Amino acid sequence: MDSCLTDRAFTELNDQIINLLDSFSALSMLSSLDIRYPNLEIILRKALRGLMENMDMERCSIFLLQKDQLVNCVGLDWDDVLLDAPEVSLLRQSVSLDASTGEGIMGLAVQTKTLQHCRDCSSDERFKVVPGHAIGSIISVPIFQPGGDVLGVLNVSHPRSCFFNEWHERLLVVYCNCLGQLIINHRLVTQMDREIEKRTSLLMRTLEEVRKVEKGLRESEEQLNLVLEGSNDGFWDWSLVTREIKLSQRWAEILCYTLPEVEQCFQGGTDLIHPEDAPSVRTMISKHLAGSLPHYCLEYRMQTHNGEWKWILDRGKVVEWDDLGRPLRMTGTTTDVTDRRWAEEEKRRLENQLNHSQKMEAIGQLAGGVAHEFNNIMTAIIGYGHLMVMKTEEHSPLRHFAAQILTSAERASTLTRSLLTFSRKQVSNPYHVNVNESIEKMGKLLSRLIREDIEFKTELADARLIIMADDGQLEQVLMNLVTNARDAMPSGGLVFISTGLEELGPESVPSLSSGQTGTFVRISVLDSGIGMDEKTREKIFEPFFTTKEPGKGTGLGLAIVYGIIKQQNGFIRVSSKPREGTEVSLFFPLIQGEGERTEATASSPMKTGTETILIAEDDDDLRRLNRELFEACGYCVIEAANGKEALDLFQEYQNVIDLLVFDVIMPKMNGKEVFEKIRILRPDMRVLFTSGYTGDVLNGSRGIGSEYDFIAKPQPPEELMAKVREILDRPKE
Numbered sequence: 001m002d003s004c005l006t007d008r009a010f011t012e013l014n015d016q017i018i019n020l021l022d023s024f025s026a027l028s029m030l031s032s033l034d035i036r037y038p039n040l041e042i043i044l045r046k047a048l049r050g051l052m053e054n055m056d057m058e059r060c061s062i063f064l065l066q067k068d069q070l071v072n073c074v075g076l077d078w079d080d081v082l083l084d085a086p087e088v089s090l091l092r093q094s095v096s097l098d099a100s101t102g103e104g105i106m107g108l109a110v111q112t113k114t115l116q117h118c119r120d121c122s123s124d125e126r127f128k129v130v131p132g133h134a135i136g137s138i139i140s141v142p143i144f145q146p147g148g149d150v151l152g153v154l155n156v157s158h159p160r161s162c163f164f165n166e167w168h169e170r171l172l173v174v175y176c177n178c179l180g181q182l183i184i185n186h187r188l189v190t191q192m193d194r195e196i197e198k199r200t201s202l203l204m205r206t207l208e209e210v211r212k213v214e215k216g217l218r219e220s221e222e223q224l225n226l227v228l229e230g231s232n233d234g235f236w237d238w239s240l241v242t243r244e245i246k247l248s249q250r251w252a253e254i255l256c257y258t259l260p261e262v263e264q265c266f267q268g269g270t271d272l273i274h275p276e277d278a279p280s281v282r283t284m285i286s287k288h289l290a291g292s293l294p295h296y297c298l299e300y301r302m303q304t305h306n307g308e309w310k311w312i313l314d315r316g317k318v319v320e321w322d323d324l325g326r327p328l329r330m331t332g333t334t335t336d337v338t339d340r341r342w343a344e345e346e347k348r349r350l351e352n353q354l355n356h357s358q359k360m361e362a363i364g365q366l367a368g369g370v371a372h373e374f375n376n377i378m379t380a381i382i383g384y385g386h387l388m389v390m391k392t393e394e395h396s397p398l399r400h401f402a403a404q405i406l407t408s409a410e411r412a413s414t415l416t417r418s419l420l421t422f423s424r425k426q427v428s429n430p431y432h433v434n435v436n437e438s439i440e441k442m443g444k445l446l447s448r449l450i451r452e453d454i455e456f457k458t459e460l461a462d463a464r465l466i467i468m469a470d471d472g473q474l475e476q477v478l479m480n481l482v483t484n485a486r487d488a489m490p491s492g493g494l495v496f497i498s499t500g501l502e503e504l505g506p507e508s509v510p511s512l513s514s515g516q517t518g519t520f521v522r523i524s525v526l527d528s529g530i531g532m533d534e535k536t537r538e539k540i541f542e543p544f545f546t547t548k549e550p551g552k553g554t555g556l557g558l559a560i561v562y563g564i565i566k567q568q569n570g571f572i573r574v575s576s577k578p579r580e581g582t583e584v585s586l587f588f589p590l591i592q593g594e595g596e597r598t599e600a601t602a603s604s605p606m607k608t609g610t611e612t613i614l615i616a617e618d619d620d621d622l623r624r625l626n627r628e629l630f631e632a633c634g635y636c637v638i639e640a641a642n643g644k645e646a647l648d649l650f651q652e653y654q655n656v657i658d659l660l661v662f663d664v665i666m667p668k669m670n671g672k673e674v675f676e677k678i679r680i681l682r683p684d685m686r687v688l689f690t691s692g693y694t695g696d697v698l699n700g701s702r703g704i705g706s707e708y709d710f711i712a713k714p715q716p717p718e719e720l721m722a723k724v725r726e727i728l729d730r731p732k733e
Helices: 003-033 039-054 077-081 104-112 166-231 249-254 259-267 278-289 337-392 397-422 435-449 472-487 557-567 620-632 643-653 671-681 717-730
Strands: 061-068 071-075 116-118 137-144 151-156 236-240 246-248 298-304 309-321 329-336 433-435 454-458 467-470 495-502 516-529 571-576 584-589 612-616 637-641 659-663 686-693 711-712
Touching: 003 039, 003 077, 003 166, 039 061, 039 071, 039 166, 071 104, 071 151, 071 584, 104 116, 104 137, 116 557, 137 166, 137 397, 236 249, 246 259, 249 259, 278 298, 278 309, 298 686, 337 397, 337 620, 337 717, 433 435, 435 454, 435 472, 435 495, 435 516, 467 472, 467 584, 472 495, 472 516, 472 557, 472 584, 557 571, 571 620, 612 620, 612 643, 620 637, 620 717, 637 643, 643 659, 659 671, 659 717, 671 686, 686 717, 711 717
Parallel strands: 454 495, 612 637, 612 659, 659 686, 686 711
Antiparallel strands: 061 071, 061 151, 116 137, 137 151, 236 246, 236 329, 298 309, 309 329, 433 467, 495 516, 516 584, 571 584
């Protein structure tokens, strides 16, 4: 009896050990499954295979809960295990045994959250018959997730009734708890892998976008550098928070610095902006930062490394703001516009010269237009005035009146000559002039022009300064300049005249052409007067411009000086500042060598003669006047009213005529044409041309050259008679 108990106990113990080992093996198999495997069904099949290999069962399956419905996930029977086929090949459509919560044994297990054991399926109402399967007993165990919620059901079955015992129940409860953890872990891992994959994909896309952006930035930077290099512009980046300024290499090169040098200048507080331009720069930037201007754009001067000043065009705008709208960062470009500014300045200077020349030409045209008629009128007045003087007693009141008429007429003639001189239309008689000798001869005359409270000094160069000029016009120029110097010193001062030689070229006087460069004679008139500003200095050569009080100046003095100097191929340079005096320097081309000029001897009041003179003059008054003058001086006169009449009269009286006095411009035939026809008849015939027209008309196609004797209207009768006598007294060629 004891022996039988002992054997039975041993057998039970052995069975328990085997069950324990089987339980351990099944659970070990479950824990060894790779939850990272993507297919949950294959993982669960492996789990069921391990369970069936360690437990006596015919069939097992897992149903997962989806909402309130249990859906067959995976099933396995013993035939599958015996085939030892891979789990992937076992994936086939399972028999549809879906059930709702509370329906059948599976539904009760979910509903009650407890193990349901049907020991005899044939008599248990909870069992739901499965077509095609012989099931004697079945256990349905709920699969829990951490927290107690049901995930699904594990079903194990056997064809025999009452096959499963308490050990099976305990094992399956533990197994399902572990199986629930496995399913949850797989879901978490799968979700995590998907999230990682999603985030990785997003990260990869982001990285790809970043790479594209970086590539685009590099390309944009390269394009910007190419554009900046092509445009020759410098680039700057200014942090308004840290006050740090970043500059490009080209920016430094514009100012002839290296990049570290110019950055050191800014860090050290060195201001390279021109003091006159700095206020406008600060104002413009402040307006832009305040939002008053959409852009910052300004031209100003900056000092280069070698101390010179360059004009730059600076452009920029704010590109970054804080949340309150305050500017944080400003960028821009800098362009060297020095050459353009110089070109614009040169253009303005040339335009001013052109405008000035056009003004001079307009006044000259006006003066030349009235000169002929005015000169004819003045010739008549002066001529008849001299006849009146000749025909009256020395102490007669009429002679005094005639003298006053002649004085006024001479003033009017001088005004006409001044206008023509200013417009460079007055006939000039240039010759070699020794500048120093001319100034010495004029010394007393010039000193009498100034007051006693003004000191007059001269400093003449030792060299012989020879120029080509009209001595009378040079005298007029110096008188005008000394008179202006006197008027500029109401409280006294100094007038200082100096001469010298200077080598000049286009770099020192841009208005000079290449043919005018070389050695120039300089005549300077310096005063210690009130001076003038730049605006006034630019207008001093304009006709009728004056700063003097009404009645004290005509505004023609410096305009006449300008005309005379230009007529002699010279130029003028004026230096002056308010309260610092004025210096006017005249420059004439130096003439190598010295010419000789025969001074005219003093003439008697009237030269007389008995020769026969043919006069051709289209103005009736002048023709009658000349007839009376010549006859009063003893000459025989034949008169003609035009060129054709003069030719006809000469052909009639050619054997008795000794001299021709012809007006240059006449109707029907001009004086030169008549004389050329007369020379064919009498090659030795002498002629004196006279005209009230200006020099540019006389030198045209109808005019006369320097080889002919000429006297301009209006002329005093004694000068006309002296010229006539001088021509007649010449020996015939």
